[in-house]
Amino acid sequence: MRGTSILSIYFRIVGIVLAGFNTSLSAQNTVITADSITAQELDAVVVSATRTQRQMSSLPMPTQFIPQKEIEAINAIRLTDLLEEQTGLITVADFGGGQGVQMQGLDSQYTLVMIDGVPLIGRSAGTLDLSRVTVGNIKQIEIVRGASSSLYGNEALGGVINIITENPRPGKKTRFDYRGGSFNTHDLRAQYTDNNLVDEWSIFVNRLSSDGYDLLETDDLRTVEPYTNYTAQVKYKGDLNQWTQMQVSGRYYHQNQDYTASSTLAGASDINEFNTTLNLSRTPLEHWTQEIEWYTTRYMASESLNNPDGSAFSQSDFDQWFSRPELRLKRVSDSSGTWIGGLGLTYEQLKRTDFFGTPEFYAPYAYLQYDNQITEKLNLVAGARYDLHSAYASQFSPKLAMRYVLTDKISLKTSLGYGFKTPDFRQLYFDFTNSTAGYTVLGYNAVSVRLPELQASGAILNVSVPLENFEDPLRPERSLALNFGIDFKFAPQVKWNVNLFRNDIKDLIDTRVIAQKTNGQNVFSYYNVNRVFTQGLETDFTARINPSLKFSMGYQYLIAKDKDAQKAFNNGEVFGRLSPSSPVFRLKANDYLGLVNRSRHTANAKVFFDLPRWDMDGSVRGTYRSAFGLFDTNGNSYLDKYDDLVSPFAIFDFSLNKALGKKFRIGAGIDNFLNYTDPGRLTNLPGRLIYASLTFKTK
Amino acid sequence: MKKQVLLTLGMIGIFTITSCSKEDSNPPEDNQNDSILVSNLHAPQETDYTQNPPAASGAFVKFDFSGGAITTSDTDWDIAFRGTSIIVNGGSSSGIVDAPERTGNAGAYIVDGIFDEISSINTGAFAQDGPGGLAIPTGSGNGWYNYDPNLLAIYPIPGKVIVIRTADNKFAKVEILSYYKDAPAVINEQIALNDLRYYTFNYVYQDDAAASGF
Numbered sequence: 001m002r003g004t005s006i007l008s009i010y011f012r013i014v015g016i017v018l019a020g021f022n023t024s025l026s027a028q029n030t031v032i033t034a035d036s037i038t039a040q041e042l043d044a045v046v047v048s049a050t051r052t053q054r055q056m057s058s059l060p061m062p063t064q065f066i067p068q069k070e071i072e073a074i075n076a077i078r079l080t081d082l083l084e085e086q087t088g089l090i091t092v093a094d095f096g097g098g099q100g101v102q103m104q105g106l107d108s109q110y111t112l113v114m115i116d117g118v119p120l121i122g123r124s125a126g127t128l129d130l131s132r133v134t135v136g137n138i139k140q141i142e143i144v145r146g147a148s149s150s151l152y153g154n155e156a157l158g159g160v161i162n163i164i165t166e167n168p169r170p171g172k173k174t175r176f177d178y179r180g181g182s183f184n185t186h187d188l189r190a191q192y193t194d195n196n197l198v199d200e201w202s203i204f205v206n207r208l209s210s211d212g213y214d215l216l217e218t219d220d221l222r223t224v225e226p227y228t229n230y231t232a233q234v235k236y237k238g239d240l241n242q243w244t245q246m247q248v249s250g251r252y253y254h255q256n257q258d259y260t261a262s263s264t265l266a267g268a269s270d271i272n273e274f275n276t277t278l279n280l281s282r283t284p285l286e287h288w289t290q291e292i293e294w295y296t297t298r299y300m301a302s303e304s305l306n307n308p309d310g311s312a313f314s315q316s317d318f319d320q321w322f323s324r325p326e327l328r329l330k331r332v333s334d335s336s337g338t339w340i341g342g343l344g345l346t347y348e349q350l351k352r353t354d355f356f357g358t359p360e361f362y363a364p365y366a367y368l369q370y371d372n373q374i375t376e377k378l379n380l381v382a383g384a385r386y387d388l389h390s391a392y393a394s395q396f397s398p399k400l401a402m403r404y405v406l407t408d409k410i411s412l413k414t415s416l417g418y419g420f421k422t423p424d425f426r427q428l429y430f431d432f433t434n435s436t437a438g439y440t441v442l443g444y445n446a447v448s449v450r451l452p453e454l455q456a457s458g459a460i461l462n463v464s465v466p467l468e469n470f471e472d473p474l475r476p477e478r479s480l481a482l483n484f485g486i487d488f489k490f491a492p493q494v495k496w497n498v499n500l501f502r503n504d505i506k507d508l509i510d511t512r513v514i515a516q517k518t519n520g521q522n523v524f525s526y527y528n529v530n531r532v533f534t535q536g537l538e539t540d541f542t543a544r545i546n547p548s549l550k551f552s553m554g555y556q557y558l559i560a561k562d563k564d565a566q567k568a569f570n571n572g573e574v575f576g577r578l579s580p581s582s583p584v585f586r587l588k589a590n591d592y593l594g595l596v597n598r599s600r601h602t603a604n605a606k607v608f609f610d611l612p613r614w615d616m617d618g619s620v621r622g623t624y625r626s627a628f629g630l631f632d633t634n635g636n637s638y639l640d641k642y643d644d645l646v647s648p649f650a651i652f653d654f655s656l657n658k659a660l661g662k663k664f665r666i667g668a669g670i671d672n673f674l675n676y677t678d679p680g681r682l683t684n685l686p687g688r689l690i691y692a693s694l695t696f697k698t699k
Numbered sequence: 700m701k702k703q704v705l706l707t708l709g710m711i712g713i714f715t716i717t718s719c720s721k722e723d724s725n726p727p728e729d730n731q732n733d734s735i736l737v738s739n740l741h742a743p744q745e746t747d748y749t750q751n752p753p754a755a756s757g758a759f760v761k762f763d764f765s766g767g768a769i770t771t772s773d774t775d776w777d778i779a780f781r782g783t784s785i786i787v788n789g790g791s792s793s794g795i796v797d798a799p800e801r802t803g804n805a806g807a808y809i810v811d812g813i814f815d816e817i818s819s820i821n822t823g824a825f826a827q828d829g830p831g832g833l834a835i836p837t838g839s840g841n842g843w844y845n846y847d848p849n850l851l852a853i854y855p856i857p858g859k860v861i862v863i864r865t866a867d868n869k870f871a872k873v874e875i876l877s878y879y880k881d882a883p884a885v886i887n888e889q890i891a892l893n894d895l896r897y898y899t900f901n902y903v904y905q906d907d908a909a910a911s912g913f
Contacts, residue, residue: 219888438746438754461794462832464841513838518794519746519754522838573811575858579884580877580899584813584857635854637845644885 047117048142048162050371050381051151052330052338060381060403061415062145062483062499062538068166071135073608073619074655075667075693077179077187077208079133079163080684082141085604085621085653087554088538089143091130092597093684098129104145104501105534105560105598106158110421110479112148114162116249118277119155121322122299123424132253132271134231136177136189137204139166145538146501147419147481150383150399153365154346157419157479158503165235165249168193168200174698179667181691185210199238206231212258213686215679220263223683229255229271244282251275259303265313267305274298291328298322314435316353320425323347337372350425354432356446359425362390377405387420391428391445392476395420411487419479419503427509427526428474439521441511444474447525451515458518465514465525475528479505493544502535532595534560548610555603561594565638576634576642593629593639599648601626618656625649630681649676651685657693665695733903734814735767739880740898744782756797757781761788764863764871764904774802777865778835782896783844783853783878785835788866790827801827803866807834809842810860814874814901817860818912825864835861843875852891853878870905872913 044056049063056063066082076082080099084091090102100108109126112119120128135141141163148156177189186209193202212224235249253273260266275297282290301318326344348361369383384398399417406412423444430443431450442450447470454460485499508530515523536558544550568574569592576591577584606621626648633644655669668691675688745757761776762769770776779786779799786798789805806825810817826834839846843861844853855875863871876882880894903913 462830464832513841516832516837518796522841573858575811575813575856577857577876580855580882581884583815584874586813586858631847631849632845632854633847635845635856636858637840637856 046142048160049144050369051340052332052371058379058403060379060401060413062485064143066141068139070608071138073617073657074621074653075179075669075691076135079130079135082135083130085606085623086143087540087604088556088602090602091684093682098127099131099684100127101130102597103158104503105536105558106503110155110157112152112156112160114160116165116277117162118295121297121320122273122301124301124318126424133163134206136206137166137191137233139164146415146483147417147479149397149419150385150417151367151369153385153387155421157421165233166202168195168202170195170197176696177693179691179693182689183211183213183686199236202235204233215677215683221260225258225260227255227257229253243284244280247279249277259305261305264308265305267303269301269303272300287331287333289330293328294325296323317351319351321349337370339370341368342366354430356429356431356443356450359429364388379403389422392422392473395476409489413487414484416482419481420476422476423474423509423526437521438519440517440523442523442525444470444526447514451523461516461518463515465512474509474526475507477505477507477509479503496541498537498539500537503533505532508532531563532561533563534558548612550608553605558598558600559594560598561592566592574636574638576636576640578642587640591640593641596629596631596639599625599628615659616657621653623651646678646681651676662699663696667693734901736901738882738899740769740780742780742782742896742898744896755782758797759786759799761799764865764902765869765906773799777805777863780898784833784837786828787834787863790829790834793828793830793833804864804868805866806864808862809835810862811858812860813858814860814872817862817872820862820870820911844878850886850888850891852886853895868908870910872903874901876900
């Protein structure tokens with residue numbers, strides 16, 4: 001009910017705001033620039049790094065972008081298809097079947113994922129499932145590495161991924177895409193855009209269905225259950241008057257998936273997600289832009305299981321609201337630099353099964369950033385953001401970035417910034433007792449009420465962490481990120497960049513046992529403990545050998561370790577044993593492998609080619625991951641080199657497309673050609689995928 | 700005699716060579732210990748899932764170090780096993796149901812180290828069972844095991860040595876090697892599900908109550 005009232009308030013305020021602006025539409029022409037692909041690649045303009053339009057090659061922070069051309073060349077259908085091929089980005093399977101992305105060695109919950117500059121929500125278990133995002137209507141994907149909380153606040157520790165949806169080109173255009181392939185997977189998309197130079201409309205719908213797959217035939221469960229999902233997006237942009245532009249967009253996502261828990265328990269899981277954004281921007285004076293943006297999103301997930309006789313066994317619901325009005329002011333001038341400032345409020349609410357109450361967060365914030373070309377050769381971006389929070393200590397996140405042009409072929413860049421992530425609702429308000437094993441998990445804020453209740457009911461044997469330890473609030477996880485890079489430009493189309501990074505994270509939140517129960521199980525809760533660092537090198541080499549052949553290579557070297565674990569190894573406090581029949585031995589400092597699911601070496605190589613004579617284009621791509629561990633397998637709770645690791649592997653993908661006249665395009669491809677799988681461990685690798693695609697578009 | 704010495708030296712030589720030629724990932728072999736191995740001590744437990752939270756119950760399996768075997772005696776036992784819980788015959792009830800009455804003066808503490816190298820006994824460190832918890836704490840990472848939620852498996856933590864004062868004030872040190880039947884080197888899902896609650900452990904018994912070490 002609360003949600004409805006928020007929606008009505010939202011629309012009421014939208015109405016007031018709209019009335020405040022002069023609503024007479026004017027027929028002012030907007031300048032349309034030709035969106036040629038080569039121009040795109042030569043001079044890519046990105047918005048995510050500074051929240052202003054900047055030429056990517058001139059930015060002082062490590063920034064990358066994936067153009068639509070590449071999305072089409074590899075026939076990608078989901079965001080994960082694209083991200084897993086980028087240097088240093090690893091898609092990681094979540095136990096819920098979703099897939100997140102690891103960036104600079106930081107887990108997926110530490111990367112902010114946005115669509116058109118506003119965040120996606122729905123991290124029911126920490127990971128945001130990126131396979132839920134269709135790439136059908138995407139203009140480009142922008143990736144900013146390194147902590148970016150100075151602009152974006154919460155979650156932007158490892159970096160930012162911003163998905164920029166397409167803006168209509170002049171005229172009325174219709175487009176249909178279909179891709180069908182292995183596992184009975186069908187992806188159908190339809191898009192209509194209308195840009196009459198006064199206003200712009202676009203409508204996009206997508207349906208994706210798949211039988212899923214089963215990597216382990218021996219058990220009763222499928223690795224990924226059959227699913228069907230729908231995405232619909234509507235976007236409108238128009239001028240309210242000669243100074244004011246309005247943009248409204250709405251997105252809806254729905255997924256229905258089978259859910260089987262055992263041979264006797266089966267049911268379904270449902271996801272419904274809504275996003276709406278209203279953006280008004282006006283230029284009251286020369287150099288000045290004013291923007292009001294109001295974003296509201298709701299993510300609902302429910303899972304139900306039924307007994308064989310049809311009676312309900314369990315039902316769990318997740319319903320999250322997120323709403324954020326923001327006011328932005330921008331001053332752009334060639335002489336005195338670009339200033340951007342923002343003022344906003346984030347409201348969040350979550351209703352969830354097994355939760356202690358219905359928590360709400362209020363978090364007002366303000367940020368300011370200054371970006372200037374200090375000298376001809378030195379660009380400086382300095383910014384800071386201050387976040388207040390109804391449940392945590394306030395956060396101050398400064399950032400400084402500089403780029404220096406050494407010669408016309410070499411430039412140096414460096415950035416230093418803070419990032420933070422506030423504890424999520426689960427870490428604070430979870431109140432869950434496992435019905436089969438009998439253990440209990442309590443959110444940090446639920447402990448002081450629920451633990452005494454459990455004690456009173458006689459369920460607690462003894463308390464190992466006294467309640468006094470829960471008086472101070474759980475602290476946000478914080479990071480300090482340093483990036484230093486060199487860009488080489490050997491020729492206009494031959495580029496090489498190297499970036500060294502280091503992220504120091506403190507107050508990482510982990511679980512610990514706080515009490516023992518009379519049933520022999522434990523009560524767990526969350527606490528700030530770990531100090532972790534990730535450091536390494538990422539490098540990309542790109543060469544366009546001729547207009548129809550582009551070659552690229554990327555590599556990342558990564559070390560990601562827990563500082564306390566490192567200390568335990570250094571002190572000789574960690575032991576190992578090869579098997580129950582062999583003796584225990586003391587592990588050495590260099591036996592420690594670090595955090596789970598981190599490969600020391602990852603690499604990729606890609607060739608994109610055009611065959612103009614046959615109207616064809618295509619690609620050959622390979623990605624490599626060196627060995628990594630997913631969990632401790634020898635009982636000492638640390639990942640060491642005697643653990644059972646996932647062996648190094650490589651994945652190769654091919655695609656080939658052909659244009660048939662100006663309206664049709666057909667394509668085919670094979671993903672994971674070598675059919676690499678690791679059943680039971682890498683659940684997001686289904687094996688070889690063969691597909692064919694068809695596109696129809698009006699000119 | 701000389702021949703024997705030569706043979707021994709030769710054996711050591713071969714052993715050293717094979718050790719050296721082994722890959723870096725193989726730890727040094729240790730073949731010296733006078734410990735006694737107990738295999739497949741079955742410690743079943745019943746769990747009533749109809750209750751929320753589920754309740755564990757069932758008789759504990761008692762072990763006596765001086766006899767070196769399991770026992771049904773009500774008094775002549777030192778430690779007792781049920782599921783992952785290990786109780787000592789000393790102190791008072793911790794509240795666990797079906798636990799035998801403690802009649803002796805047993806105690807225990809856990810020390811980190813290599814089993815053979817643990818030679819001293821810290822008589823001030825012994826704890827006994829009581830309402831505040833067990834002398835050998837339960838729970839993943841607290842006592843002798845880690846729980847792998849992925850495989851639902853129990854792994855004894857390498858380097859955890861349980862030093863015990865027996866019910867009659869003698870001593871023992873114990874190293875738990877496996878929680879699964881026949882101590883398999885690799886635990887898979889089938890083993891984790893079906894072959895659990897079979898203890899394999901090493902112990903050294905010190906029958907001198909005045910001793911300060913093993």
